[in-house]
Amino acid sequence: MKRRSRILSLVFLSAALCACPCLAQDLEAFKARTMRQGPTDLKNRPIYGVAVADSMVKIPPRNPLLFKPSLADSISISLAGNESQGAQVVVFSPSAPLEAVTLEWSDLVGESGSISNRDIWAAPVGFVQTAKPDEYETPYVGWYPDPILTHVRQFEIALGDFQTIWYSVSAATDTPAGEYKGSLTISPANAPPHKVDVSVTVRPFSLPARPSLNTAVGLIQGAKTLYAFENPSHQRRVELEDAIDRFHARYRTNPPDIYRPWPPYPTEFARWKELGATSFNLAYLWDRRFDPATGEPEQKLQEEIARAYKQMKESGVEAAPYFYLYDEVDKSLWPQVKQVAAWVKKNYPDVPTLTTLLDKSYGLASGLDSIDAFCPIMHEYNLARARQARAKGVKVWWYVCAGPFKPYPNVFIEYPLIDTRLLLGFMSFAYEVDGFLYYKMSSPINNNKCISGGPYTDWNPASYQSSTGHKWNGDGHLWYPGPDGPVTSIRMENWRDGLEDYEYLVLARESTRRLNEAGGAQSAAKLQRQLDLWALPGQRIVKSQGNYATDPATISQALDEISRIIIQARRELNALKEQAK
Incomplete structure (x- = not known):
């Protein structure tokens, strides 16, 4: 029955394409391009096609x-030390399904050393079936790629489908510069x-171990809620929370804790210290x-905060604590916000406050001068006003959630992957934001289970539902719960890529600054102008x-140009240091 439905879907798609000759011609050209490489039979006829x-x-x-992909014959990746990058392999079989497909990848070998296959992984991309969302327009309703099925060891490629395989490589900080070669083998x-x-x-050059862009993300009550369907024991929850935090650390993201209704415990402080987290929420303060x-937080919460604050100091964790308070509230609750912020300043003057309350002046005209960091929604962020606030010592972040919609970027299932990458990288740098906030990284809504099977999964991607019943696909859901913790997605991979792009921009800015301070002002100014073409708004x-x-x-x-700027600035800086000896 499943195979029959797939064949029918292919027939319906072909019929739709034939109704528009230009699309049908484009699809045939895409098929032909995919079939340029791949195994052939005894009569030299292609059996299936492979492209990148x-x-x-x-x-x-x-x-x-749908998203106008360009294809290549081989995988070509450039990356810095302490960076991960990926590519997609597209497999198309026009005559028969490919059964029990397995993947194998080699070490990458270069003149100066090698990258072990332990630092490489590959897995099929899974598909989720969308329904038409109520609040935003989409170019297509149906099967979208999203989860990367790292738990799948064998998979089928359906007749006539374009199946993608995600290939990822990580370079250690001490990996020698140069070119490395290897292979990925697809075996049906x-x-x-x-x-x-x-x-x-x-x-x-290498990217820093600790992220330069601060992040604050949520998971409501963590594993307790996300894995509630299995009624996990205390020990099981501890193991899952550990896996979740370690997953986020690998993706340059802080622990998901902005809405958690209790402060952290010593085991978490120790883990965050080990993982190099940059910040964490000491407690969520809100009207309930x-x-x-x-005029203060309830007494029990005050006692919990005092306990956590003392344990935090004893732990030696380097990450900076903050209080997240009053999510997206309007003026009606501002008097209460002022009281709570004043309580924080009195009792914990070294712990800043962060809020998404709806103050477009960032405290400049609202009287909310006890707030340390404001976080407006991305499309309402005002750079000039943010600079004014920063001049007074106030930080300004930004966020996306169930909005904004196009023409602005977001992380929905139906939106281009480049949106996710730019949000965390070039856009956050260009608009000088102090941090990026996202309210929920994984959602159990409409599922309440671990992801399984594939490539066609039974996961319902409608991960957010409003009080009026309207649904969003992929909102508040960037990774999937698996039996051993998070299962990544192609959006999550681009989330990390964006944070790594941000590091390139920071390194380039710092390299030109140091060159200028060392006496290479003219060259530094030239390199900075070149960087500005890629880094500033309006460019x-x-x-x-x-x-x-x-x-x-x-x-x-x-990224190639920014890398050149980093390398040239460092080379000239080293030359100046040699001259000064």
């Missing part, structure tokens, strides 16, 4: 042209294997735990908050 696509492009299995049980060539270029009689990548680059090739070109 960028990691910033979604390729739906039955609508592959009912067809010959095919080997995809891999070339990885490691750049002569406010005592109007005293090549980010024209405005709702107008930005959509071609992955532009991002790749930018």
Whole structure:
């Protein structure tokens, strides 16, 4: 029955494409391009085709042209030390399903050393079936790629589908610069294997271990809520929370705790210290735990905070604590916010407050001068006003959630992957934000189970539902619960890529600054002007908050140019140091 439904879907898609000759011709050209490489039979006829696509492009299995992918013959990746990057391999079988497909990848070998296959992984991309959302427009309703099925060891590629495989490589901080070569082998049980060539270029610098862009993310009550369907024991919850925090650390993201209704415990402080977290929420303060009689948080919460604060100091954790308070509240609750913020300043003057309350002046005209950091929604962020607030010592972050919609970027299932990457990277740098907030990283809504099976999964992607019943696909849901913890997604991979892009920009800015301070002012100014073409609003990548680059090739070109700026600035700085000896 399942195979019959897939064949019918293929027939319906073909019929729709035939109704528009230009689309049908484009699809045939795409098929032909995919079939340029792959195994052949005894009569030299292709059995299945294999091509390579960028990691910033979604390729739906039955609508592959939706996001206009460009194809290549081999995997080519450039990355710095302490960076992870990926590519997608597209497999198309026009004559028969490919059964029990397995993947194998080699070490990457170069003149100066090698990258072990332990630092590489590959897995099929899974599909989730969307329904039409109520609040925003989408170009297509149906099967979208999203989860990366790292738990799947064998998988089927359906007849006529475009199946993507995610290939990821990580370079250690001490990986020597240079070119490394290897392969990825795709082996169906009912067809010959095919080997995809891999070339990885490691750049002569490394990204910092600790993230430069601060993040604050949520998971409501963590594993307790996300895995409630299995009624986990205390020990099971502890293990899952550990897996979740470690997953976020690998993706340059702080622990998911902004809405958690209790302060952290010593085991968490120790883990966050080990993982190099940059910040964490000491407690969520909001109206439900406010005592109007005293104008302070309720007594029990105060006691919990005092316990956690003492344990935090004893732990030696380097991450900076903050209080997250009053999520998206309007003026009606501002008097209460002032009381709570004043209580924080009195009792914990070294712990700043962060809020998404709806104050477009960032405290400049509202009287909310006890707030240390405001976080407006991304499309309402005002750079000039944020600079004024920062001049007074106030930080200004930004966030997305169930909005904004196009033309602004967001992380919905139906939105381009480049949106996610730019939000965390070039856009956050261009608009000088002090941090990025996202309210929920994984959602049990409409599922209440671990993801399983695939590539076609039974996971319902409608991860957010409003009080009026309206649904969003992928909102508040960037990774999937698996039996052993988080299962990544193509959006989560681009989330990390964006944070790594941000590091490139920081390194370039710091390299030109140091060159200038060392006496190379003229050269530093020239390099800074070149950097500005990629880094500032109104330039090549980010024209405005709702107008930005959509071609992955532009991002790749930018990273190549920014890398050149870093390398040249450091080379000239070293030359000046040698001259000064």
